[in-house]
Amino acid sequence: MMCLPTPALSIRRRSAVRSFRIALTAATLSVAGILTTGCTNQTEAPKPKERFTKLPDAVNLPDFMEGTIYEKTELINTQPYNVSSYGLVGQLRGTGDSTASNVVRQYMVKEIARRGFGDALLPGFEKITPGDVLSNPNYAIVRVDAFIPPGARRDDFIDAQVTCLAGNKTTSLGNGTLFETDLKEGGADVDNPSGAVNTFVRVKGPVVVNTAYALQNPGDLSPQARASLRQGTIMFNARVIKDRPLMLQLRQPQSTMSRSIEALVDYRFQNDEVAKAQNEGIVDLYVPHSFRGDWAHFAEVVRHMYVRNDADFNIRKSRQLAEAATLPGARLEDISYCFEGIGSHALPALRPLLNHPDQAVAYYAARAAAFIRDDTGAAEQRLIQMARASGHPFQITAIRTLGALPKSHSLNSMLRELLVSPEAQVRIEAYLILARNNDSAIMSTPVAPLRTPNNQKFLLDRVPCDAPPLIYVTRTGKPRIALMGRIPDLDLPVPFTTMDNRLTLATRQRGRVTIFFRDPMRPAPVAVESQQDLDMVIARLGGMGAEDETLNFSYSEVAAILQTLADTSRLTARKSNGELIRTAFLMQEPQRVRDDLQNAGLIASGGLPGETPQFGPPAEVGPGVSVPGTDPNKGGGTTSPGGSTGTVGSTGTGSNGTSGTNAGSSTGVKPVGPPQPLTTGGTPQVGARDPGPQPVPAPQQPAAPAAGQSNAPKF
Numbered sequence: 085m086m087c088l089p090t091p092a093l094s095i096r097r098r099s100a101v102r103s104f105r106i107a108l109t110a111a112t113l114s115v116a117g118i119l120t121t122g123c124t125n126q127t128e129a130p131k132p133k134e135r136f137t138k139l140p141d142a143v144n145l146p147d148f149m150e151g152t153i154y155e156k157t158e159l160i161n162t163q164p165y166n167v168s169s170y171g172l173v174g175q176l177r178g179t180g181d182s183t184a185s186n187v188v189r190q191y192m193v194k195e196i197a198r199r200g201f202g203d204a205l206l207p208g209f210e211k212i213t214p215g216d217v218l219s220n221p222n223y224a225i226v227r228v229d230a231f232i233p234p235g236a237r238r239d240d241f242i243d244a245q246v247t248c249l250a251g252n253k254t255t256s257l258g259n260g261t262l263f264e265t266d267l268k269e270g271g272a273d274v275d276n277p278s279g280a281v282n283t284f285v286r287v288k289g290p291v292v293v294n295t296a297y298a299l300q301n302p303g304d305l306s307p308q309a310r311a312s313l314r315q316g317t318i319m320f321n322a323r324v325i326k327d328r329p330l331m332l333q334l335r336q337p338q339s340t341m342s343r344s345i346e347a348l349v350d351y352r353f354q355n356d357e358v359a360k361a362q363n364e365g366i367v368d369l370y371v372p373h374s375f376r377g378d379w380a381h382f383a384e385v386v387r388h389m390y391v392r393n394d395a396d397f398n399i400r401k402s403r404q405l406a407e408a409a410t411l412p413g414a415r416l417e418d419i420s421y422c423f424e425g426i427g428s429h430a431l432p433a434l435r436p437l438l439n440h441p442d443q444a445v446a447y448y449a450a451r452a453a454a455f456i457r458d459d460t461g462a463a464e465q466r467l468i469q470m471a472r473a474s475g476h477p478f479q480i481t482a483i484r485t486l487g488a489l490p491k492s493h494s495l496n497s498m499l500r501e502l503l504v505s506p507e508a509q510v511r512i513e514a515y516l517i518l519a520r521n522n523d524s525a526i527m528s529t530p531v532a533p534l535r536t537p538n539n540q541k542f543l544l545d546r547v548p549c550d551a552p553p554l555i556y557v558t559r560t561g562k563p564r565i566a567l568m569g570r571i572p573d574l575d576l577p578v579p580f581t582t583m584d585n586r587l588t589l590a591t592r593q594r595g596r597v598t599i600f601f602r603d604p605m606r607p608a609p610v611a612v613e614s615q616q617d618l619d620m621v622i623a624r625l626g627g628m629g630a631e632d633e634t635l636n637f638s639y640s641e642v643a644a645i646l647q648t649l650a651d652t653s654r655l656t657a658r659k660s661n662g663e664l665i666r667t668a669f670l671m672q673e674p675q676r677v678r679d680d681l682q683n684a685g686l687i688a689s690g691g692l693p694g695e696t697p698q699f700g701p702p703a704e705v706g707p708g709v710s711v712p713g714t715d716p717n718k719g720g721g722t723t724s725p726g727g728s729t730g731t732v733g734s735t736g737t738g739s740n741g742t743s744g745t746n747a748g749s750s751t752g753v754k755p756v757g758p759p760q761p762l763t764t765g766g767t768p769q770v771g772a773r774d775p776g777p778q779p780v781p782a783p784q785q786p787a788a789p790a791a792g793q794s795n796a797p798k799f
Contacts (some may be wrong), residue, residue, distance in 0.1 A: 136365035139335040146415055148401075148408050148422065153345060154387040157332040157367070162383075164231035165328060167284045169271035171228040172196065172217070173246060173260040173291060177604055179302070180224035180260070181253035182217075188249075191277040192218065192225055199263060222605070224254040227272045228265050230285045235371035235379030236328045243560055244287045244322035248314040255302040256313040257291045259638040261539075264288040267322070287322035290541055290638055292563065295671070298644040299583045319563045319639075329360075329368035330383055337365040348393055349386055352427060378488065388418065389425035398429035406433040409445055416448040423452035431458055438466045447478040451485050464489070468498045471510070480513060487517035496523045503568065504551040508670060512556055515547055515566055525549075533627030534634055541626050542639045546571065546619055553657040553667040555650060557643045559674060565622060565643065570657035572667040573616045580654055582645065591616070599624055601635060610635060618655060622646070647671070
């Protein structure tokens with residue numbers, strides 16, 4: 085029999101079920117509340133930190149430059165990069181001293197031993213200990229600095245500077261030679277000279293000191309003049325070990341734009357190694373070797389390229405640029421760079437401008453067309469016309485533009501005509517280009533001592549032509565002494581003496597000169613016979629000649645001897661009618677002075693020698709003369725008629741012969757406002773003596789950039 089639940093039991097069971105359901109519902113709501121509360125209190129995941137700060141928009145941008153790389157990027161890493169170390173100068177004539185701090189001296193002992201001194205396996209060095217070297221007055225410990233220019237490429241050669249240590253008793257670095265020295269970032273750290281590891285520059289070679297005092301006894305000079313002999317330059321023998329790229333920083337970081345710029349630049353220069361996009365914010369630029377170190381010219385071409393790059397756009401934009409160039413106040417330099425950035429599509433629009441009545445328009449059009457490689461030759465012909473025209477406002481810059489083009493027989497032939505120009509500056513500019521191009525018009529002889537033929541001191545260049553005699557001596561780049569025009573003879577009716585009467589030049593018989601020198605480092609005087617021709621005398625002074633009768637004057641001393649001979653009218657040449665004419669002597673302007681005068685520096689530089697290395701490399705300036713600088717953050721370009729858009733530097737010529745763009749005087753020298761540079765315009769004065777450099781304090785490391793800045797020198 086089935087038992088049925090009683091009504092009371094059923095009621096109790098239903099009540100229990102309801103209670104369970106209520107409890108379950110409450111528990112569910114409680115858990116849901118906890119979960120909801122937990123989700124509400126959770127913090128949001130942090131956003132990824134941006135690696136690059138957005139840069140402000142470009143200012144003062146003309147309409148024709150909209151859509152260019154200039155508009156979308158900022159050029160950085162454009163300051164010279166200082167590397168340094170301590171080194172050893174030898175072959176001094178008893179004027180050296182190696183007093184230094186204990187740390188620096190211990191470092192130099194190790195370096196000298198590493199070079200082989202005291203090594204029993206090296207004949208001739210086994211008995212010469214580092215201590216012997218450092219106690220010998222023919223040696224001196226020095227600080228060595230080099231300033232690697234922006235965009236430098238591996239195996240480029242640059243100048244380096246050597247400076248005596250503070251408190252060191254060295255009186256002159258003249259006639260000295262620097263032993264091979266590795267330069268590093270912060271290498272000349274007085275507290276830890278061994279701390280730096282990576283080598284950026286390797287340098288060695290003869291020290292070139294101020295020629296104004298090279299022949300004088302340091303004890304007879306003023307304190308300022310004595311200080312100038314305690315510093316010098318290693319000319320064009322500091323080899324760069326690593327590439328140093330320029331950098332474009334995108335104003336609005338974006339990976340697609342960074343890669344687009346890389347592709348655009350590589351296509352323009354037909355080289356996959358020119359541009360490298362690091363990331364969304366930085367594009368590295370490697371200066372093509374065809375620019376011969378003119379990083380500023382290369383950078384401006386890149387920055388003035390348009391992001392859009394199809395044929396229809398390029399042709400249309402070129403026509404717009406040609407119209408803009410003829411407007412009053414046109415920014416001709418920017419327009420010229422835009423034409424160059426476009427490339428061959430711009431040539432049809434450029435050609436009508438070559439003969440524009442405005443000389444500035446014609447020059448900038450010819451420059452752009454020449455760099456684009458106008459195959460008709462019209463641009464080169466227009467530039468050579470300007471170069472021949474005495475008084476043309478772009479005469480010198482036209483020559484330098486021609487010099488920046490790839491060398492060719494036809495170009496060299498045109499430049500040879502300028503060697504007989506009545507203007508000395510025109511002759512010199514033509515010579516520098518032809519010498520760099522190894523043209524047959526320049527007969528070069530490496531001058532080196534007979535016993536050490538690999539120790540080349542300088543190049544002796546003979547440039548024979550029907551022009552007045554001119555001696556030109558370089559102070560940056562390769563050391564060269566050029567004899568231009570008619571080769572002069574020594575006119576010595578009475579003996580010529582210098583160097584406290586230790587050096588004498590005298591004519592003993594017709595056509596022959598005797599050079600007599602009492603070298604303090606030799607037991608007996610040296611007498612050398614030479615032909616009367618000046619080129620033969622220079623070679624003998626530099627050490628060439630018979631093995632048993634050799635001299636060993638340094639480049640500085642030879643240049644100083646020539647300058648003194650010219651100043652005293654001892655160098656003469658004959659015209660075709662028999663008339664005697666004096667020989668002019670010109671010394672190359674220090675690099676930064678030339679750049680300031682011409683507003684066309686390859687390196688944006690500022691301040692005086694020895695200041696913090698974010699500025700330009702030290703250059704010689706005269707006593708009491710201030711040299712105006714250029715703020716590297718603001719650019720140092722030329723100002724074409726109507727101005728320029730903050731270019732980092734025009735295509736002005738430095739020692740490497742790159743092109744220039746200033747619209748200065750007929751000699752390419754533009755007067756600069758106070759404080760006055762060494763010269764104020766025109767051709768340098770014949771025979772003018774260089775008053776010498778200011779004392780140079782040791783360069784310091786640059787201060788760290790402020791937060792958000794990215795223009796500190798770097799590799």
